[in-house]
Amino acid sequence: MTIKTIFLDRDGVINKEVEYLFRITDFEFIEGVFDACLYFHHLGFKIIIISNQSGIGRGYYKENDYHKLTEWMLEQFNDNNIKILDTFYCPHCPELLCECRKPKPGMFLEAKNKYNIDMRNSWMIGDKDTDIKAANLAGITNTILVRSGHFIDESNSKSRFITDSIKQSKELISI
Numbered sequence: 001m002t003i004k005t006i007f008l009d010r011d012g013v014i015n016k017e018v019e020y021l022f023r024i025t026d027f028e029f030i031e032g033v034f035d036a037c038l039y040f041h042h043l044g045f046k047i048i049i050i051s052n053q054s055g056i057g058r059g060y061y062k063e064n065d066y067h068k069l070t071e072w073m074l075e076q077f078n079d080n081n082i083k084i085l086d087t088f089y090c091p092h093c094p095e096l097l098c099e100c101r102k103p104k105p106g107m108f109l110e111a112k113n114k115y116n117i118d119m120r121n122s123w124m125i126g127d128k129d130t131d132i133k134a135a136n137l138a139g140i141t142n143t144i145l146v147r148s149g150h151f152i153d154e155s156n157s158k159s160r161f162i163t164d165s166i167k168q169s170k171e172l173i174s175i
Protein backbone atom coordinates (compact mmCIF):
# COMPACT_ATOMS: atom_id res chain seq x y z
CA MET A 1 0.00 0.00 0.00
CA THR A 2 1.50 3.29 -1.09
CA ILE A 3 0.33 6.82 -0.46
CA LYS A 4 0.44 9.88 -2.70
CA THR A 5 1.71 13.06 -1.18
CA ILE A 6 1.89 16.77 -1.78
CA PHE A 7 5.28 17.91 -0.52
CA LEU A 8 5.38 21.57 0.47
CA ASP A 9 8.32 23.81 1.10
CA ARG A 10 7.53 26.13 4.02
CA ASP A 11 8.89 29.66 3.63
CA GLY A 12 7.55 31.33 0.49
CA VAL A 13 4.95 28.61 -0.10
CA ILE A 14 3.00 28.29 3.18
CA ASN A 15 4.07 31.58 4.75
CA LYS A 16 5.46 34.84 3.46
CA GLU A 17 9.21 34.70 3.02
CA VAL A 18 11.15 36.17 5.93
CA GLU A 19 14.86 35.47 6.11
CA TYR A 20 15.74 33.04 8.90
CA LEU A 21 12.22 33.11 10.27
CA PHE A 22 11.73 31.62 13.73
CA ARG A 23 9.33 33.95 15.60
CA ILE A 24 5.64 33.09 15.56
CA THR A 25 4.86 36.82 15.32
CA ASP A 26 6.79 37.00 12.02
CA PHE A 27 4.91 34.04 10.52
CA GLU A 28 2.18 35.09 8.10
CA PHE A 29 0.23 32.49 6.14
CA ILE A 30 -0.01 33.11 2.41
CA GLU A 31 -3.59 33.59 1.25
CA GLY A 32 -5.28 30.42 0.06
CA VAL A 33 -3.01 27.90 1.82
CA PHE A 34 -5.73 26.25 3.90
CA ASP A 35 -8.16 26.14 1.02
CA ALA A 36 -5.56 24.51 -1.24
CA CYS A 37 -4.63 21.94 1.42
CA LEU A 38 -8.29 21.00 1.96
CA TYR A 39 -8.52 20.47 -1.78
CA PHE A 40 -5.43 18.20 -1.69
CA HIS A 41 -7.00 16.17 1.10
CA HIS A 42 -10.19 15.95 -0.93
CA LEU A 43 -8.17 14.42 -3.79
CA GLY A 44 -6.71 11.87 -1.38
CA PHE A 45 -3.24 13.36 -0.96
CA LYS A 46 -1.27 13.38 2.28
CA ILE A 47 0.68 16.56 3.01
CA ILE A 48 4.31 16.69 4.14
CA ILE A 49 6.38 19.81 4.78
CA ILE A 50 10.07 19.77 3.88
CA SER A 51 12.30 22.75 4.65
CA ASN A 52 15.90 23.84 4.91
CA GLN A 53 16.52 25.46 8.31
CA SER A 54 20.16 26.43 8.10
CA GLY A 55 19.44 29.27 10.55
CA ILE A 56 19.89 26.57 13.22
CA GLY A 57 23.33 25.52 11.97
CA ARG A 58 24.34 29.15 11.50
CA GLY A 59 23.37 29.88 15.11
CA TYR A 60 20.63 32.42 14.26
CA TYR A 61 18.05 30.47 16.22
CA LYS A 62 17.82 27.27 18.22
CA GLU A 63 16.38 23.93 17.21
CA ASN A 64 13.79 24.46 19.94
CA ASP A 65 12.68 27.74 18.31
CA TYR A 66 12.03 25.80 15.11
CA HIS A 67 9.99 23.18 17.02
CA LYS A 68 7.91 25.80 18.85
CA LEU A 69 7.08 27.55 15.58
CA THR A 70 6.28 24.22 13.92
CA GLU A 71 3.99 23.20 16.76
CA TRP A 72 2.12 26.50 16.49
CA MET A 73 1.89 26.22 12.69
CA LEU A 74 0.53 22.67 12.91
CA GLU A 75 -2.15 23.88 15.35
CA GLN A 76 -3.28 26.44 12.77
CA PHE A 77 -3.52 23.72 10.13
CA ASN A 78 -5.36 21.51 12.57
CA ASP A 79 -7.84 24.29 13.38
CA ASN A 80 -8.60 24.39 9.65
CA ASN A 81 -9.19 20.63 9.49
CA ILE A 82 -5.89 19.95 7.75
CA LYS A 83 -3.64 17.13 8.89
CA ILE A 84 0.03 17.54 8.10
CA LEU A 85 1.40 13.99 8.00
CA ASP A 86 4.94 14.99 8.92
CA THR A 87 7.53 17.73 8.78
CA PHE A 88 11.15 17.23 7.80
CA TYR A 89 13.87 19.85 8.17
CA CYS A 90 17.59 20.15 7.59
CA PRO A 91 19.28 22.09 10.42
CA HIS A 92 22.72 22.12 8.79
CA CYS A 93 24.64 25.01 7.26
CA PRO A 94 25.63 24.53 3.60
CA GLU A 95 29.33 24.06 4.40
CA LEU A 96 28.59 20.73 6.09
CA LEU A 97 27.61 19.25 2.71
CA CYS A 98 25.01 17.03 4.37
CA GLU A 99 22.69 14.74 2.45
CA CYS A 100 19.49 16.42 3.65
CA ARG A 101 19.83 20.06 2.62
CA LYS A 102 17.92 20.74 -0.60
CA PRO A 103 18.88 20.49 -3.51
CA LYS A 104 19.96 17.09 -2.14
CA PRO A 105 17.02 14.66 -2.03
CA GLY A 106 17.73 13.24 1.46
CA MET A 107 14.59 14.49 3.23
CA PHE A 108 12.35 13.34 0.38
CA LEU A 109 13.91 9.89 0.39
CA GLU A 110 13.54 9.67 4.17
CA ALA A 111 9.85 10.51 3.83
CA LYS A 112 9.44 8.05 0.98
CA ASN A 113 10.89 5.21 3.03
CA LYS A 114 9.03 6.13 6.21
CA TYR A 115 5.59 6.26 4.59
CA ASN A 116 5.97 4.15 1.44
CA ILE A 117 5.16 7.10 -0.81
CA ASP A 118 4.36 6.70 -4.48
CA MET A 119 6.66 9.43 -5.80
CA ARG A 120 5.37 9.22 -9.40
CA ASN A 121 1.92 10.28 -8.24
CA SER A 122 3.16 12.85 -5.74
CA TRP A 123 3.87 16.56 -6.14
CA MET A 124 6.33 19.15 -4.89
CA ILE A 125 5.40 22.80 -4.48
CA GLY A 126 8.38 25.08 -3.86
CA ASP A 127 9.60 28.62 -4.36
CA LYS A 128 13.19 27.84 -5.36
CA ASP A 129 14.78 25.74 -8.06
CA THR A 130 16.61 23.85 -5.32
CA ASP A 131 13.19 22.53 -4.22
CA ILE A 132 12.50 21.33 -7.74
CA LYS A 133 15.94 19.76 -8.14
CA ALA A 134 15.67 17.87 -4.85
CA ALA A 135 12.23 16.58 -5.78
CA ASN A 136 13.42 15.48 -9.23
CA LEU A 137 16.37 13.63 -7.70
CA ALA A 138 13.92 11.79 -5.44
CA GLY A 139 11.79 10.69 -8.39
CA ILE A 140 9.10 13.39 -8.29
CA THR A 141 8.40 14.86 -11.73
CA ASN A 142 5.20 16.73 -10.81
CA THR A 143 6.64 20.03 -9.66
CA ILE A 144 5.22 23.51 -9.21
CA LEU A 145 7.28 26.61 -8.63
CA VAL A 146 5.39 29.50 -7.04
CA ARG A 147 6.09 33.21 -7.39
CA SER A 148 5.01 33.94 -3.80
CA GLY A 149 8.51 33.50 -2.32
CA HIS A 150 12.00 34.08 -3.66
CA PHE A 151 12.60 35.62 -7.09
CA ILE A 152 12.61 32.85 -9.67
CA ASP A 153 14.40 32.74 -13.02
CA GLU A 154 11.46 31.36 -14.97
CA SER A 155 13.24 30.87 -18.29
CA ASN A 156 15.86 28.60 -16.67
CA SER A 157 13.53 26.71 -14.35
CA LYS A 158 13.27 22.93 -14.49
CA SER A 159 9.83 23.03 -12.91
CA ARG A 160 6.93 21.40 -14.73
CA PHE A 161 4.65 24.30 -13.84
CA ILE A 162 5.11 27.86 -12.59
CA THR A 163 2.23 29.72 -10.98
CA ASP A 164 1.55 32.67 -8.69
CA SER A 165 1.01 30.89 -5.39
CA ILE A 166 -0.25 27.71 -3.73
CA LYS A 167 -3.76 29.05 -4.30
CA GLN A 168 -3.39 28.62 -8.08
CA SER A 169 -1.79 25.17 -7.71
CA LYS A 170 -5.33 23.86 -7.28
CA GLU A 171 -5.83 24.40 -11.00
CA LEU A 172 -2.82 22.21 -11.83
CA ILE A 173 -3.38 19.22 -9.53
CA SER A 174 -6.16 16.75 -10.13
CA ILE A 175 -6.67 13.06 -9.47
Ligand SMILES: [Zn+2]
Binds near residue numbers: 090091099
Ligand atom coordinates in the same frame (compact mmCIF):
# COMPACT_ATOMS: atom_id res chain seq x y z
ZN1 LIG B 1 21.19 18.64 6.41
